[in-house]
Amino acid sequence: MPKDNGIGAATTRREDIRFLTGEGQYTDDINLTGQAHAVFARSDVANGVIKSIDTTAAMDMPGVLAVFTGEDFTEVGGNPAGWLINSRDGEPMKEPKRPVLAHGKVRHVGDAYAAVIAETKQQARDAVEALEVEIEELPAVIDMASAIGGGELVHDEIETNVCFDWGWIEDNRAATDEAIKNAPHVTTLELVNNRLVPNAMEPRASTADYNPGTDEYTLYTTSQNPHLTRLLISAFVLGIPENKLRVVAPDVGGGFGSKIYHYGEEALVLAAAKKLKRPVKWTASRTEAFLTDAHGRDHVTKIELACEKDGTFIAFRTETMANVGAYLSNFSTATPTFLHGTLMAGNYTVPNVYVNVKAVFTNTAPVDAYRGAGRPEATYSIERVIDMAARELGMDPIELRRKNFIKPDQYPFASAAGLEYDSGNYDAQMDKLEAMIDRDGFAARRAESEKNGKLRGLGVNAYIEACGIAPSNLVGVLGSRVGLYDAATVRVNATGNLSVMVGAHSHGQGHETAFPQVVADMLGIEAESIDIVHGDTAKIPFGMGTYGSRSLAVCGSAVVRATEKIIAKAKKIAAHMLEASDGDIELKDGQFSVAGTDKSVSFGEVALKAYIPHQFPIEDIEPGLEETAFYDPANFTYPSGAYACEVEVDPQTGKVTVDRFAAADDFGNIINPMIVTGQVHGGLAQGIGQALVENTTYDENGQLLSASYMDYCMPRADDLPFYQVDHSDGTPCTHNPLGVKGCGEAGAIGSPPTIINAVVDALQSGGHDVAHVDMPLTPSRVWTAMQG
Amino acid sequence: MAQVSMTVNGKTVSGEVEGRTLLAEFLREGLNLTGTHIGCDTSQCGACVVHVNGEAVKSCTMFAMEADGADVGTIEGQANADGSLNVIQQAFQDHHGLQCGFCTPGMVMSAAALLKENPKPSEAEVRTYLEGNICRCTGYHNIVKAIMAASGQDVSAIAAE
Amino acid sequence: MYEFEMTRPTTIADAAKALGDEDAQALGGGQTLIPTLKQRLAMPSALVSLGAIPEMKGVCMSDAGEVCVGGATPHAVVAAEATAYPGLAGLAAHIGDPAVRNRGTVGGSLANNDPSACYPAAALASGATIVTNTREIAADDYFQGMFSTALEDGEIITEVRFPVPEVSHYEKFVQPASRFALVGVMVAKFADGVRVAVTGASEDGVYRWTEAEAALSASFSADALADLAVSGDGMISDLHGSGDYRAHLVKVMTGRAVAKAA
Structure with a gap:
């Protein structure tokens, strides 16, 4: 077996060649003959009644082909929520309709109420300005507390702004309340988990094509999961039969959650392509991305940690308001609940956990899963309150965590928040981390910083997350409206090369390189002879796509299962060719041999035989060598880790500089360590970005103040250090065939509390009585906090 | 409409443009050179950086007519x-x-411009130079490392796989 | 963008003529104007590019010892060539990012007078002369509040003449997102006194901090600022920082500029 491209090899990425030479093909790079262009008319008020839209003048503008308004979509469905949450009282959540184009009311700045299709983009934009629109502005509901408190209604028909009021686990509530009441020490922290804009560098884009001869549609779109998008459009929104709709997600320039969801623009271009019988293209500007991509986070939380005097944890109790924005996006109800509340026991043996989450409608852009999705919010709350408790108790923050860690001999461990952790070793990660950051040298570095007029702080953090959300049977009981398996088809071609069709979608994760490593390792052949096919519903089996760090754990497992079927069948063919019993056939280094003999045939010879089945036992074995597997995991996977960083604070300006950052992660087994490290790096930058610079700010009227890179700060190269990353010696996942856990979100989950803990440490070292500062820790906020 | 002609990647090209046609649009739509990307409206993300007369510029913040010749x-x-x-x-x-x-x-075009003016940049110099190029995926670690490696420096001490 | 005609004159005279048309607008490096046009916040009927006029480009020394910068000279050229005035070269070297510095021009920056731009601080602290196609304007008379200058419609900045101080430094604290100056302070020490210009902070745009000038003229050290107070009244207050924060930074940045002045 050529180990240099099998499991565990840091194989460089084959997809890089096209990206490095400008040959990548992203949605906006695709131009279809005869295409027209769509431009949307978007609300400039956060809440308003659409009194009238007169399209006459716009239709008369040069190049205009069609104008659509909400009226055109009243007969079709809405974009649905993918997860039903029931409130504590048993009532189902409120699900107001989310139409293709706003109808009756606009509900956030950027809400599209019309679209113009014209020969050119500029003509369409000119015509949008010619629409005669009367929108009566209403007071906007922006702040969650006022939205709950009886402000203006975002959706009149549901008579409340509270989508649901969820308790987890409701049966634990009384015991948790009692434990906190009687606890010797309770630390209480109120915090804000700041709203973020995912900001994939490629803005969303969709181009639709319609073939009147066959009544078939093709949608090229920036999606992390083309099959899910097709299902939503087909089953819920436009009703186009799935066998008439092909969804293609070509090269996609990052997603981070924001491209999981179906958006109205996709439905609009499809409808327009059919009406005009020509392709219709739309590409978002960055401003549109800010106004309409699903945002992330936006929780306001009160968390209490009850503990014994010696630091033994007794209970966590959390009350959270989670902003869902003006409409429910596809996973927006799952994110603050089952991806957040279930993680509220952290890495700890705490016996009592209770979480209350109120999801709140406001006149802002929809909020949904963004890198980490719920787990960053959980980790931030837990790890901030632990750090605060350590200070109050006068304990070392690492020792306090270690004291309460689940120990390696306790797995499988049933957490007080209802999950069963399968494996982990949190002390081992913390050991590694302490060495990585040279904790012993910290005092000297702090002294050196102080000599230079700076304050230095050390922050630590431990996290656990849940990836590869599953199994379908369980999530169905919990309210999921989709299955959470994935699928793969392994097609061995006649001359021995392979096409592997996967449900996962790669938009930076390197699947085209990593998945072949798995198959090559199993078959003992060169990875270069294996190609991954993804992103096209016409080519791939029905899989759920890529999000939640699930690709390898779920889809990779499907690849393994399908490859196992290939091996089983190939062994039968080889047995026939070698005139042996298939039980005696061994596969090694791409050769099928009869155990204990020197008789063998190569993998390529078996493949050829499968497709040219002369002298073939046709009555026992079908020709061909192609297998499909659907894999539905038995449990989540549970990546975990320990992070630390050192920051310097300039007390004169409040500016925070990250001097060093170390991440010790447990991702189980590793397929390609180079790619895994890259995933951690990216997650860290997004988490550090959340902690220090990124913030989404609406004013009281619902205007988005941070609607461009002039005001929404994206972390730059000079904001960040080189990171130390170690994910060696992980504890394998016990329930998937690769023993892998997922690595895509860890960095974004573990880093925000690490940074805040470090900054608080720095400020306290300078004599500032600052217990907490809300993210992002911009210079202005830190300086203001230091003023007392 | 006006006629522009310029040399692109060593080849003489020409085409009809409006006054408002950006260089990035001319490259992408006029010449089908879609490797130059557009990621923002405010001249900050740097996905559109190309070289004009040997200097890095943001092609979404320059009109095609200004690149005539x-x-x-x-x-x-x-x-x-x-x-x-x-x-x-x-x-x-x-x-x-x-x-x-x-x-x-x-990133590649900016890196090329950097190495032309500073053949052995330090880590800090690379990071500073990339102020106008935003990446959301990599956290920059491996970009900085790659540029330093491309300059012939030994990067083996920089943590990574 | 709305449609417009674009012309690329090669002489100042032709440019001035083209700008005589109503609704015609000058295009410098375009690093601010083009994003503005994309947002459809401006609607010129014609753009007159100043980028093809050789006589408006370059850096030289005048007989009076001033550093003279052509109005269409990009920041990168000033950074590289204004070696006689290190404070100015250093300022130019940190405007925007490298690609922006290859396009953005001194004339464009001064004509726009963005309250967070760097060049206005250099011009004001240097006591520069803004030379146009019709006259010469002293920097003290030129800046008239944010986005407002003494320029008449169609007037072109052809050159800026910067007297060279004994020592100087521009210290910028960046707004984290845009990388414009949240507060930027240029300190220039001349034989006859110190000039201090502040950008980014005031609702009135760039201004001279005269109290600091007096204190530093008496004693050119950061300590000389110790007793001065800066009020947050009239300072810009936005999501990146309050007026009080900006006021605080004015003093901190001034002190740092003095300490680094060379």
């Missing part, structure tokens, strides 16, 4: 004559300096 270099012209990756491109692959690939053309 100029020598323009884009990502499509960066590979070696035999089609193999040039030193910077190869370093990006070797050091995993890209993920989704969308910012990559701009």
